[in-house]
Amino acid sequence: MKSKKSLILFCVFTVAIFACMIIANSIQTSFGKVEVTKVAYNITDSNGDPQVITGKLYRPKTATASNPAPAVLMLHGYQNDKETNDAYSIELSRRGVVVLSLDEYGHGSTTSGLTERGWTNHKVTVNFGEDSEADGTYKTISSGGADRYKIMMNFSNLSFFNDRYSKGTDGSELRDSSMGGIEGFYRLSDYDFVDSSRIGVSGHSMGTWASWSTAAACPAKAVVLQCGELFRESAYDSDAIKFNNVLLLQAKWDEFNYFRDYKNTVTDELMVSPLRLEFLGCKDSEAEWNTTYGTFADGTARRIELIYTNHRLTTHDHHALSTGLAWFENALDADYAIPASDHVYGIKEWLVFAAFLLALFAMLPLMNLLLEIPYFKSAAQPVPADPAKFKTNRKWWKGAVITMLIAACTYPFMTQLGHGLLPLPERVFRMTIGNGFLSWYLLLIIIMLITTILPWKKSKKTDNPVTYYDIGMGTADAPAKFGWGLLGKSALLALIMLGYVYILCTLFTATFMLDFRIIWPFLKPFNWTRFGQFCVYMPVFFCFFLMNNSKIFAQMKTEYSVMEGSKGYWQSWWRNAVCMAGGLVLIVLLEYIPFFAGLGPGADLCFGTTFGGPFMSLLIVFVPQVIVFSFLGTKIYRKTGNVFLSALVISAIACWVVTGGSAILY
Numbered sequence: 001m002k003s004k005k006s007l008i009l010f011c012v013f014t015v016a017i018f019a020c021m022i023i024a025n026s027i028q029t030s031f032g033k034v035e036v037t038k039v040a041y042n043i044t045d046s047n048g049d050p051q052v053i054t055g056k057l058y059r060p061k062t063a064t065a066s067n068p069a070p071a072v073l074m075l076h077g078y079q080n081d082k083e084t085n086d087a088y089s090i091e092l093s094r095r096g097v098v099v100l101s102l103d104e105y106g107h108g109s110t111t112s113g114l115t116e117r118g119w120t121n122h123k124v125t126v127n128f129g130e131d132s133e134a135d136g137t138y139k140t141i142s143s144g145g146a147d148r149y150k151i152m153m154n155f156s157n158l159s160f161f162n163d164r165y166s167k168g169t170d171g172s173e174l175r176d177s178s179m180g181g182i183e184g185f186y187r188l189s190d191y192d193f194v195d196s197s198r199i200g201v202s203g204h205s206m207g208t209w210a211s212w213s214t215a216a217a218c219p220a221k222a223v224v225l226q227c228g229e230l231f232r233e234s235a236y237d238s239d240a241i242k243f244n245n246v247l248l249l250q251a252k253w254d255e256f257n258y259f260r261d262y263k264n265t266v267t268d269e270l271m272v273s274p275l276r277l278e279f280l281g282c283k284d285s286e287a288e289w290n291t292t293y294g295t296f297a298d299g300t301a302r303r304i305e306l307i308y309t310n311h312r313l314t315t316h317d318h319h320a321l322s323t324g325l326a327w328f329e330n331a332l333d334a335d336y337a338i339p340a341s342d343h344v345y346g347i348k349e350w351l352v353f354a355a356f357l358l359a360l361f362a363m364l365p366l367m368n369l370l371l372e373i374p375y376f377k378s379a380a381q382p383v384p385a386d387p388a389k390f391k392t393n394r395k396w397w398k399g400a401v402i403t404m405l406i407a408a409c410t411y412p413f414m415t416q417l418g419h420g421l422l423p424l425p426e427r428v429f430r431m432t433i434g435n436g437f438l439s440w441y442l443l444l445i446i447i448m449l450i451t452t453i454l455p456w457k458k459s460k461k462t463d464n465p466v467t468y469y470d471i472g473m474g475t476a477d478a479p480a481k482f483g484w485g486l487l488g489k490s491a492l493l494a495l496i497m498l499g500y501v502y503i504l505c506t507l508f509t510a511t512f513m514l515d516f517r518i519i520w521p522f523l524k525p526f527n528w529t530r531f532g533q534f535c536v537y538m539p540v541f542f543c544f545f546l547m548n549n550s551k552i553f554a555q556m557k558t559e560y561s562v563m564e565g566s567k568g569y570w571q572s573w574w575r576n577a578v579c580m581a582g583g584l585v586l587i588v589l590l591e592y593i594p595f596f597a598g599l600g601p602g603a604d605l606c607f608g609t610t611f612g613g614p615f616m617s618l619l620i621v622f623v624p625q626v627i628v629f630s631f632l633g634t635k636i637y638r639k640t641g642n643v644f645l646s647a648l649v650i651s652a653i654a655c656w657v658v659t660g661g662s663a664i665l666y
């Protein structure tokens with residue numbers, strides 16, 4: 001009877017996944033009115049090696065050689081990919097605008113690494129053109145050290161800037177801060193169904209620097225910056241380079257200081273700075289938010305729109321998108337038939353997210369079905385039920401608080417250390433954000449090993465010693481031995497369960513060009529390079545989640561861990577979720593309570609701007625991931641009585657997210 005219910009549930013989930021993705025595809029194609037295709041452009045990198053830039057082309061069927069349409073080039077932010085631009089891509093294309101959304105260097109399926117952007121041996125700590133060596137805001141950085149560190153220090157430095165910024169004293173130079181955008185612009189203008197005199201550019205975060213660089217080299221008629229940095233005209237040759245019709249979407253709570261002019265908060269004071277007055281072409285002593293200065297006809301239109309959201313959500317914010325669409329309508333003479341405020345992209349976004357969650361949850365009934373097969377039956381056993389080893393409520397809370405504090409105190413420092421400075425062999429560990437997690441996980445592995453081994457040794461002096469079975473790594477039949485056979489069967493089970501999700505992801509990417517995500521990319525098919533990186537990082541990820549699940553699921557067992565039914569599950573789950581995500585929630589509160597109170601990001605205020613930015617803003621997507629992991633892990637542990645399968649499944653998903661499409665150095 002149980003296997004029949006599992007089969008029905010598995011089939012229902014699978015059907016629902018297909019339904020969600022089919023409807024999502026209908027939304028992105030405007031129910032057949034827009035043709036969406038994958039594109040790949042062959043290029044040669046700075047070393048003379050052949051590379052490929054990939055993208056996604058949205059062509060309204062009204063755009064033809066006899067009726068060319070305006071077009072927009074979309075450039076995503078750091079750690080994202082072409083699909084992150086889907087809100088603009090869907091909404092522009094359903095209004096008759098051709099859209100090319102690129103995978104920039106080091107991201108998505110593009111084969112050129114992030115290093116193709118180049119770097120120099122200096123940085124600034126103010127907006128470009130406002131720096132000086134005398135006041136220490138123009139600094140030299142070490143010519144040695146990690147390439148990823150030099151790239152991070154140069155993200156806001158652009159290749160069209162004058163030599164003071166774009167070339168280093170050690171022979172280094174910025175090669176292409178457009179991140180492939182210039183190539184994409186000219187490829188877009190070559191299509192006969194595109195009116196090459198009416199092409200705009202838009203980017204988010206890292207993509208705004210790429211947008212500036214593309215617009216400096218190409219005849220873009222409009223630029224929409226989604227959280228962008230401004231610079232003074234003295235930073236580049238303003239006589240030779242003109243930017244047409246520029247809109248800046250300013251996030252009120254942007255976690256990155258260079259997108260708020262290196263101030264702690266975004267206030268009206270920004271609008272009276274010489275930097276912003278120069279950008280707006282405003283001769284008055286102050287300017288207004290949400291006001292257009294200049295004219296579209298001569299390309300002088302400028303506007304700064306204040307958006308009440310944070311950095312990452314700007315890409316899909318209703319107000320931001322409405323303003324951006326209206327800007328392109330005016331600048332490109334697009335003449336929409338649909339109002340700029342009428343949006344459908346959110347339907348697609350939630351449908352794809354629902355499909356992603358359903359695919360993960362479908363692994364649970366699939367697991368139940370597999371465990372009915374005689375070969376796999378021994379992979380499931382009762383959860384150890386020795387009341388003497390259960391944690392009392394007081395002891396559990398003590399352990400939970402310590403667990404949360406360790407995670408909270410180490411996350412900002414260790415992730416940033418790995419992101420930029422940890423001396424890893426970069427030709428092996430090539431994922432920039434992955435190195436941040438690698439650094440953090442390695443420290444936590446050491447801590448968890450120590451806090452597991454010491455009580456283990458202490459228990460040997462008692463009549464009831466801790467066993468491998470107690471910590472989730474052994475069997476009930478041989479509790480004192482490490483369960484190698486159990487690990488092997490669990491690995492095969494995990495391979496089948498994850499294989500199901502991978503097949504779905506590959507199928508939908510091939511048929512609809514849709515992967516599993518919500519705004520941020522989660523799961524997408526690998527190419528061989530990225531699969532190789534998955535294999536490199538997976539051992540560390542597995543060791544972390546093996547120890548993590550052992551500490552939280554097994555070593556912190558309570559009476560509810562062995563209680564059957566929904567009460568036992570939910571009482572176990574919330575405790576596991578608190579331990580797994582609680583420390584990260586503390587960091588979220590530390591970051592955003594001061595920010596929303598008008599003081600500034602907590603990480604910037606407490607630790608300095610070095611520890612703010614990427615890993616702080618990442619929490620908005622990382623915390624929900626960990627909560628989902630706790631849901632899956634709790635279900636799997638209670639079913640199998642060991643931590644092998646839960647650790648394998650969760651670590652593989654986490655590693656897949658990191659290596660599947662995010663920034664890669666080479």
